[in-house]
Amino acid sequence: MVTxxxxxxxxxxxxxxxxxxxxxxAMAAWAEIQPGLEGxxxxxxxxxxxxxxxxxxxxxxINERGGQALVPAIEQPMVSFKSIKHVFDEFLQHELKxxxxxxxxxxxxxxxxxxxxxxxxQWYVNEQMEEERVARxxxxxxxxVGDDKGGLYxxxxxxxxxxxxxxxxxxx
Ligand code: FEO
Numbered sequence: 001m002v003t004x005x006x007x008x009x010x011x012x013x014x015x016x017x018x019x020x021x022x023x024x025x026a027m028a029a030w031a032e033i034q035p036g037l038e039g040x041x042x043x044x045x046x047x048x049x050x051x052x053x054x055x056x057x058x059x060x061x062i063n064e065r066g067g068q069a070l071v072p073a074i075e076q077p078m079v080s081f082k083s084i085k086h087v088f089d090e091f092l093q094h095e096l097k098x099x100x101x102x103x104x105x106x107x108x109x110x111x112x113x114x115x116x117x118x119x120x121x122q123w124y125v126n127e128q129m130e131e132e133r134v135a136r137x138x139x140x141x142x143x144x145v146g147d148d149k150g151g152l153y154x155x156x157x158x159x160x161x162x163x164x165x166x167x168x169x170x171x172x
Contacts, residue, residue: 021051
């Protein structure tokens with residue numbers, strides 16, 4: 001059984017994952033209407049699906065542990081961007097916020113001696129390490145590319161391969 005404070009903190013995380021899913025959906029939709037960004041578009045559509053999966057995993061866990069998962073109301077995310085670098089900067093900042101929220105949750109689970117929740121959260125700890133690594137790496141590449149159109153073309157193509165390597169199933 002989850003305590004009220006653990007339940008509330010997990011529900012806050014549900015909200016954060018829902019916001020992440022919406023934020024990345026907005027990035028995908030923006031990228032889709034820019035010329036030639038198929039790779040980036042697919043990347044964010046898939047990223048959005050993954051965040052929904054993170055949210056669902058939390059919802060199921062809260063309910064399984066005798067709590068009540070709440071589907072959150074969320075605000076409209078940022079829908080237009082100054083540049084591709086802007087999109088990826090936002091992506092990294094967002095993931096850093098999620099990581100810090102997961103860390104706080106882990107801390108709370110230990111403080112409350114809720115070892116089942118602590119164990120459950122380890123999946124998120126690992127996931128965040130990977131997401132931060134990917135977001136940093138992509139930002140570094142974009143910094144190298146700068147305004148070079150050829151470089152951007154290759155970046156967009158490479159991002160498709162990156163997803164294939166991570167063995168993430170296509171969104172459709
Ligand atoms: Fe589920 Fe990328 O945070």
